[in-house]
Amino acid sequence: MSIEETLKIKIKDSLKSEGLDLELNDIIIENSKTPEHGDYASNVALKFAGRLGMKPRDLAEKISNSIDKEVIEKIEIAGPGFINFFVKKDAINSVVKGIISAGDTYGRGAKNNKKVNVEFVSANPTGDLHLGHARCAAVGDSICRLYDFAGYEVTREFYVNNAGNQIHTLGLSLDIRLRQLLGEKIELPEDSYHANDIIDIAKLYNEKHPNEYKVGDEESFKKLQKFGMDEELEKIKRDLELFRVKFDIYSFETDVRANNHVQDVLENKYGKFTYQQEGATFLRTTDFLDDKDRAVVKSDGSYTYLMPDIAYHLIKLSRGYDQLIDVLGADHHGYINRMKSALMMQGYSKDTLEVELVQVVRLIKDGEEVKMSKRTGAGVTLRELCEEVGVDATRYFFVSRAASSHLDFDLNLALEQSSSNPVYYAQYAHARLASVLESASDIKIDENAPMLKEGSETELLKKLIEFPHIIEVSAEKRAPHMVATYIQELAASIHSFYTNCRLIDRDNLEMTASRLALAKAAKIVMKNALGVLGVDAPNKM
């Protein structure tokens, strides 16, 4: 059990004897910000004195007196009623051994039997993944890694919209490009896909199927369209893999629509929530969370995007997840209440689906915003980012900010100053430790680390102790950026430790044995933390 938990239980017991029965989670123990405040601090006395009709300082006094001094050196009451705990050094030092024996699993939460499905990226197979997809991919995948590490059972899912208008547009665009290639003088219409990858695919098609395309022939067109879609999807998969994102399931809209399934869902499950208006069918989402009823069938008889989407979400739920999460670009926020309403119509709670909105990224180059567009081909793609900025730096950049923050991606900074990028600061800390441990491989490590007492040693130890809690909280909040913030602090503690303490001293092997143990533990934690974000922890830089 951690020191923190021990303290919580003791405070809980103490409050109970005062007549206040609290949940363990109601009791907050935080790391003290300054050494004068000890190692840990709690505000329970301030928070609950009122309920007991006591003065905060008096309650703090009672709590403090009831705690035995097993791991605690001393307790001080400060300010309006904070309780500051000073922990015995050997209690802190003992975590080193625990971390080393846990290794890869240090910080990992116990399996909690919660099944979570995270759908993210889900880009239409009509072009390259761009900046916005890149952020969603980084955020979505890190959330999954975080969930997995925290003990949840996670499924990563990508939904392929391969049945709508956009696919028809893809076909038309390819048709024009192919005909241009074959010498026809013809312009690409404004509302087509103008990106260069369409030309490449047309060329590829022509190489694989020379002299085969018949202009105006429906079957020929379908074949070209399918070819294009398959190519685009394969490209997306390749790019994602390069970005270290691997999906467990690719679901296709055509499969959702197969066997008249969408119609069945509409009639059997949503019939009583619909009405006709001007030839179209509307869903009464306003009975739930929406501010407007939504069309599900157009007056021409075809579905709007919403209907298959609803059917798809029900399919996902039928697979038995406790929680559905959609990671979406912020421009889709209007979608949330529609889908939640539709699920509530089937008896699901409004929290069954949670949507993580990822704000737009502005690309800045030479101090000016670069407008990105799939159509003009001017946008920066995920592939370019990986190649030019690097996978580690790109992932880390996107994930070190809250998903809800609008952020600027300064291309100049990313390219020219990559050496001062925060991700290298963290990786460098890991590499330094690796290097020291390598060159001291002949020295026996003392995992009990009894010699640690320097300020920078204790500071680092306390950072290491925090890690499991950081994982727990950031998973709960779906906030991988909290891990990134932690990584920066951990790296700072490591660098400070490295500079202030000579790790290898062959004239003082006792000290060396303790410090190497700390180095080993710190290296483990850094690696585990970076792993949660999908970033490498190199041994050499």
Next chain:
RNA sequence: GCGCCUGUAGCUCAAAUGGAUAGAGCGUCCCCCUCCUAAGGGGAAGGUUGAACGUUCAACUCGUUUCAGGCGCGCCA
């Protein structure tokens, strides 16, 4: 007009269910390698947390109002 998101140091962003002196990186200015990786360390400067009220022992955090920016308000997806 309505709805969602955002506003914190010169710039990009943190601040775990409200806690003690609001923190990092970049940039600027000083120091520090005869020694394990200087992609590092130490220090300085830089803030009325957009503004105003309110709730509280305590507000960047909660509430109301207001200003500014982004996005969304289709039988497009």
